Amino acid sequence: MHLKELHIHAFRNLQQCSLRDLGQFNFIHGRNGSGKTSVLEAIHMLSLTRSFRSRQVASVVNFDAPALMVRAQLAEAAGQDTRSLGIQRGRDKSLLLKYDGERLRSFNDLAGLLPVQLINPDSFLLFEGGPAERRQFLDWSVFHVKHLGFYGEWTRYRKALKQRNTLLRRGKLADALLSPWEGEIAQTGAKITAMRRAQFERIADGFADIVKQIQRDIGADAAALSQQHFTMRFHSGWDDAEGELGADALRAALVGSREQDGRQGFTRLGPHRADIRFLCGGVNASDVLSRGQIKTLVCALKLAQCRLMREQGLDVVLLVDDLPAELDRERRRALFSLISTMGIQLFATSIAEDDLDDSWCGASGCVTRFHVEHLAVGG
Numbered sequence: 492m493h494l495k496e497l498h499i500h501a502f503r504n505l506q507q508c509s510l511r512d513l514g515q516f517n518f519i520h521g522r523n524g525s526g527k528t529s530v531l532e533a534i535h536m537l538s539l540t541r542s543f544r545s546r547q548v549a550s551v552v553n554f555d556a557p558a559l560m561v562r563a564q565l566a567e568a569a570g571q572d573t574r575s576l577g578i579q580r581g582r583d584k585s586l587l588l589k590y591d592g593e594r595l596r597s598f599n600d601l602a603g604l605l606p607v608q609l610i611n612p613d614s615f616l617l618f619e620g621g622p623a624e625r626r627q628f629l630d631w632s633v634f635h636v637k638h639l640g641f642y643g644e645w646t647r648y649r650k651a652l653k654q655r656n657t658l659l660r661r662g663k664l665a666d667a668l669l670s671p672w673e674g675e676i677a678q679t680g681a682k683i684t685a686m687r688r689a690q691f692e693r694i695a696d697g698f699a700d701i702v703k704q705i706q707r708d709i710g711a712d713a714a715a716l717s718q719q720h721f722t723m724r725f726h727s728g729w730d731d732a733e734g735e736l737g738a739d740a741l742r743a744a745l746v747g748s749r750e751q752d753g754r755q756g757f758t759r760l761g762p763h764r765a766d767i768r769f770l771c772g773g774v775n776a777s778d779v780l781s782r783g784q785i786k787t788l789v790c791a792l793k794l795a796q797c798r799l800m801r802e803q804g805l806d807v808v809l810l811v812d813d814l815p816a817e818l819d820r821e822r823r824r825a826l827f828s829l830i831s832t833m834g835i836q837l838f839a840t841s842i843a844e845d846d847l848d849d850s851w852c853g854a855s856g857c858v859t860r861f862h863v864e865h866l867a868v869g870g
Contacts (some may be wrong), residue, residue, distance in 0.1 A: 495573060497561070515836055519861045520844045520847070530861075531611075531840060540601070552856050559579070576590050599643065610810070610814065622766040628792070644679045651675035655759050673742055685734070697796075697799055702787075705829065708821065709787065709821060725767055770828065783818075794826070802847060803831060806834075823847075
């Protein structure tokens with residue numbers, strides 16, 4: 492589904508604004524502090540119930556309001572029939588989600604409705620940040636492929652992991668106490684790992700193709716990356732022999748690590764410790780690649796994930812916040828030209844209108860521009 496209309500109320504400094512007649516490419520410009528990033532935040536909240544800038548709802552709700560509200564009209568990329576999606580979040584942490592007039596009862600019900608991918612300055616933590624950043628990147632696409640049931644398995648896994656950690660911290664290492672939770676961790680953990688590994692391998696294949704396309708326009712990066720032998724590998728968080736081992740092996744590993752886990756007070760292996768490792772010539776890529784190369788590779792990874800989602804039958808909305816501050820004009824042109832071939836909907840922000848060029852989106856691209864000014868949005 493793609494956005495056709497967007498209505499925002501009491502979201503940060505946006506008291507009330509509406510964006511209509513949204514197209515495939517939507518460019519939003521305005522001075523710093525005008526609210527252009529807040530528009531992207533609102534779309535992100537509609538997709539995942541939270542802002543990408545803060546997990547504290549109170550900091551997102553406008554000072555003069557008890558709750559924020561975001562509503563949208565959605566349509567299939569090539570269709571006319573529309574569906575409504577709305578979210579209301581209060582300072583009191585209340586949450587109301589509705590899709591086509593019906594209340595959604597759980598976060599899992601959002602899977603696949605409006606997959607939103609984000610490229611912003613924080614995206615580059617994918618290389619330079621901790622493992623949690625990379626797990627979140629991978630789990631985004633697994634979550635939205637609803638038939639996989641990732642969210643349910645992850646919820647069960649986290650509950651069992653919490654129970655085992657509680658017992659470890661209390662020094663209760665008896666088999667009768669730990670075994671039931673270790674069995675649950677093993678069963679759900681093996682499923683989670685299999686989902687992640689399969690998705691990672693497909694993303695990696697698409698990533699290699701996208702990098703080649705970008706490098707045709709940015710030859711200097713191509714030579715440097717070729718010389719440094721860039722690779723990336725998925726680490727499951729436990730020794731699953733590159734996907735050959737399953738639940739029984741994970742359970743045995745948990746049993747074998749009880750005493751050391753007890754001394755540490757937490758479970759040291761499992762999917763909650765998974766990571767993606769980026770290497771150049773066998774060393775950490777972030778230590779040897781230039782800032783520009785890292786930014787290009789992160790964007791390529793995000794686009795590879797979007798392309799995979801399209802192949803899996805899902806429409807994707809891509810949010811790009813202040814890319815001109817991060818990438819030079821040549822890299823921007825190469826990325827946007829690639830995006831124009833992928834059939835995804837784009838929302839991009841910039842300070843100056845000419846920082847984002849209509850010609851980058853191809854001859855058939857329908858570009859809609861908005862100017863954020865004085866806390867309101869006008870076309």
